[in-house]
Amino acid sequence: MAVTDINFNSDKILQCPFFDVFGARNEEMMDIMYMRRMYPKEMNRIQKVVDEVCDSMEYEGSMMYDEYPDRVMMSGLCRHVCDKAQTDNNNSDIHDIVCVMLCNEMCRRRNKRRYERGKIMQWQGEKWSL
Numbered sequence: 001m002a003v004t005d006i007n008f009n010s011d012k013i014l015q016c017p018f019f020d021v022f023g024a025r026n027e028e029m030m031d032i033m034y035m036r037r038m039y040p041k042e043m044n045r046i047q048k049v050v051d052e053v054c055d056s057m058e059y060e061g062s063m064m065y066d067e068y069p070d071r072v073m074m075s076g077l078c079r080h081v082c083d084k085a086q087t088d089n090n091n092s093d094i095h096d097i098v099c100v101m102l103c104n105e106m107c108r109r110r111n112k113r114r115y116e117r118g119k120i121m122q123w124q125g126e127k128w129s130l
Helices: 023-036 041-056 071-084 092-120
Strands: 122-124 127-129
Touching (some): 041 071, 071 092
8 A cells, every 4th residue: 555545534544553654753743633634624724725835835945944934924924825725815813813824834844844854963073963
């Protein structure tokens, strides 16, 4: 069975103790996937757009990985997600929810990147290096 044949929305995947596609972060990833399945339908649709936008920003030098992302950049990204998800950009509640979802997803990916980089750092004499 190829990884592409696995139904990630299946409850059976959560019961399989040997499923370790995500490495040491398996438990955290499974928890996130499980909780996202409980999102209301509209929020689930928006989360997919947030994921797509973040996927497009996952490259070296991306503003997603800036040490201190600025409020103007985040506001522009929120508007972009709202436009792409075809939500009412004038509805401040929806806009705020999109901003929270985007901030959470970016934070998760930034932490994941730090974790992955930490795994490959090695001691070189008197300092750590990649």
